[in-house]
Amino acid sequence: MSVLLNTENLSLGYQGEALIEGLDMTLEPQEFLTVVGLTGIGKSTLLRFMAGLQDQEQIGGQFTEKTGLRKAMVFQDYEQIFPWKTVLDNVLVGLEKSTVHLTESKEILMELGLSDKENAYPHTLSGGQKQRVAIARALMRKPELLLMDEPFGNLDYQTRRRNQKLLRKVFEKHAMSILLVTHDLEEAIELGDRVLLLKQAGEHRFYDVDDNAGREARTRLLEELIFELDT
Amino acid sequence: MKRFVRHMAVGLVLIGLWQVIYLSGVYPAVSFPSVTQVVRSLVIELGEGVLGWQLLNTLRTILSGLLIGLLLAVLLVLLWRRKGFLADLVQTLVSVAHPLPGVALLPLLILWFGVGERVIIVMIVHSVVWPLAINLKAGMDAMPDIYNQIAHVFSLSWKTRMLEIALPSSLPYLLSGLKTAWARAWRAMIAGEMIFGVIGEHGGLGTYLFQKRVFMDTPALLAGLLIITVMGILVEDIFFVWVEKRTIRKWGMSR
Numbered sequence: 192m193s194v195l196l197n198t199e200n201l202s203l204g205y206q207g208e209a210l211i212e213g214l215d216m217t218l219e220p221q222e223f224l225t226v227v228g229l230t231g232i233g234k235s236t237l238l239r240f241m242a243g244l245q246d247q248e249q250i251g252g253q254f255t256e257k258t259g260l261r262k263a264m265v266f267q268d269y270e271q272i273f274p275w276k277t278v279l280d281n282v283l284v285g286l287e288k289s290t291v292h293l294t295e296s297k298e299i300l301m302e303l304g305l306s307d308k309e310n311a312y313p314h315t316l317s318g319g320q321k322q323r324v325a326i327a328r329a330l331m332r333k334p335e336l337l338l339m340d341e342p343f344g345n346l347d348y349q350t351r352r353r354n355q356k357l358l359r360k361v362f363e364k365h366a367m368s369i370l371l372v373t374h375d376l377e378e379a380i381e382l383g384d385r386v387l388l389l390k391q392a393g394e395h396r397f398y399d400v401d402d403n404a405g406r407e408a409r410t411r412l413l414e415e416l417i418f419e420l421d422t
Numbered sequence: 423m424k425r426f427v428r429h430m431a432v433g434l435v436l437i438g439l440w441q442v443i444y445l446s447g448v449y450p451a452v453s454f455p456s457v458t459q460v461v462r463s464l465v466i467e468l469g470e471g472v473l474g475w476q477l478l479n480t481l482r483t484i485l486s487g488l489l490i491g492l493l494l495a496v497l498l499v500l501l502w503r504r505k506g507f508l509a510d511l512v513q514t515l516v517s518v519a520h521p522l523p524g525v526a527l528l529p530l531l532i533l534w535f536g537v538g539e540r541v542i543i544v545m546i547v548h549s550v551v552w553p554l555a556i557n558l559k560a561g562m563d564a565m566p567d568i569y570n571q572i573a574h575v576f577s578l579s580w581k582t583r584m585l586e587i588a589l590p591s592s593l594p595y596l597l598s599g600l601k602t603a604w605a606r607a608w609r610a611m612i613a614g615e616m617i618f619g620v621i622g623e624h625g626g627l628g629t630y631l632f633q634k635r636v637f638m639d640t641p642a643l644l645a646g647l648l649i650i651t652v653m654g655i656l657v658e659d660i661f662f663v664w665v666e667k668r669t670i671r672k673w674g675m676s677r
Contacts, residue, residue, distance in 0.1 A: 242575050264575040270566050275590040275673045284586065285578040314674025332576065 194219055195260060195336050195368055201252035203240050209250050210236050212393025218368055225383030226372045229420060232389045234372040235340055242338050260336055263329035267341040269321045272313045279309045282327045299327045302361065319350035330365060339371040355381055376416045380409055388419055426659035455641040464645035473630060477649060480626035483539060484607045487546025491603060495554035502559055520552035524610045528617065542614040549610040550603035557599025561592025594670050604657060
């Protein structure tokens with residue numbers, strides 16, 4: 192199977208009540224898919240389902256993923272970084288402290304601009320830095336699929352922009368796919384190759400983002416998304 | 423250290439107050455000796471060496487009890503956190519046993535464990551295991567759910583989850599449990615000894631206090647109490663502060 196994951200008519204929900212209905216989607220290798228939609232529409236539910244976090248149920252449809260798919264996840268909450276571990280130990284959690292891992296983690300920290308923070312404890316880091324530690328930790332797992340749940344949702348505008356650029360660079364360097372949930376439409380267009388818009392009652396639509404399209408085309412797409420969300 | 427100095431300053435004020443009461447002559451000197459008498463007594467007792475041995479003996483017994491209690495508490499909490507009959511059993515056990523004073527159990531403990539150091543250790547373990555278990559459980563319950571999600575997503579092993587996540591995450595609670603346990607262990611130790619008398623070659627501080635009471639040596643009695651108080655302050659203000667500085671305060675987790 193060349194696609195990483197595939198859903199057919201997938202319905203997800205809690206206690207028998209569907210939140211996501213009839214979703215058809217595929218995710219290709221090295222694709223950046225962003226998911227947008229109003230609050231409570233089930234964006235995070237979808238992501239958590241794909242991460243294998245068993246707090247929601249599959250009500251109907253099909254879900255298949257590549258066997259042995261390596262996944263990692265970045266959450267929104269700063270609490271995802273363990274306060275008692277240094278940056279380096281957070282990145283290496285659950286991994287052997289071998290020379291290979293140490294070298295890799297240092298490279299990744301450098302890539303994310305955290306080289307000088309290796310031995311720092313999280314409470315001395317800014318929110319943006321904490322999120323980058325979480326990204327570094329995920330990258331250490333060499334994921335084929337990186338799941339991101341509003342990773343920059345708690346950051347101020349400037350920091351968010353900087354982290355977005357960095358993430359796109361990281362994405363292009365590491366051969367992986369990213370599924371990123373966000374409520375920020377601009378972020379969705381900025382980062383994604385494709386945008387999945389979730390609407391009420393199982394209605395959903397995909398939008399292709401043309402990287403080479405000019406500012407105008409992007410603005411048009413943004414306006415379209417805003418219009419779709421409002422109706 | 424700062425706290426230690428502050429506590430010492432308060433101690434000095436109290437000692438001054440003591441001396442004032444002594445000088446006022448409200449109480450007979452035989453039951454209310456002067457500060458100098460107490461200090462002289464302390465120097466003599468320590469100089470003879472027996473009190474030092476008794477203090478060491480007490481500390482050793484308390485630490486053994488604390489260590490066993492801690493291990494037991496960890497085991498109990500592991501069972502407690504599972505759902506089902508075993509968890510109910512531990513919950514019931516804690517509710518029933520926690521309020522029971524160790525001294526109240528003593529007659530039964532003597533029947534079961536005989537007389538001697540062993541029964542005192544059992545009493546100490548009883549005094550410390552419940553507060554330790556309750557605090558550790560509270561700490562694990564307070565652990566943010568996101569840690570479990572991370573453990574799941576990153577397929578962390580049970581060992582990593584326990585040692586690298588659950589334990590440090592509940593450390594603030596565990597430390598407060600240890601402080602309670604330390605104080606309770608002292609009470610159990612002294613109470614047990616005062617009932618049994620000498621344990622081992624020299625006995626411990628309880629034995630010391632008991633003997634001084636028998637001989638109506640009030641200054642020496644007070645010297646013994648002083649030692650217990652100072653030990654308490656040392657451990658609270660120096661040892662625990664040292665541990666906290668190197669752990670939860672360094673990590674920004676101190677609450």
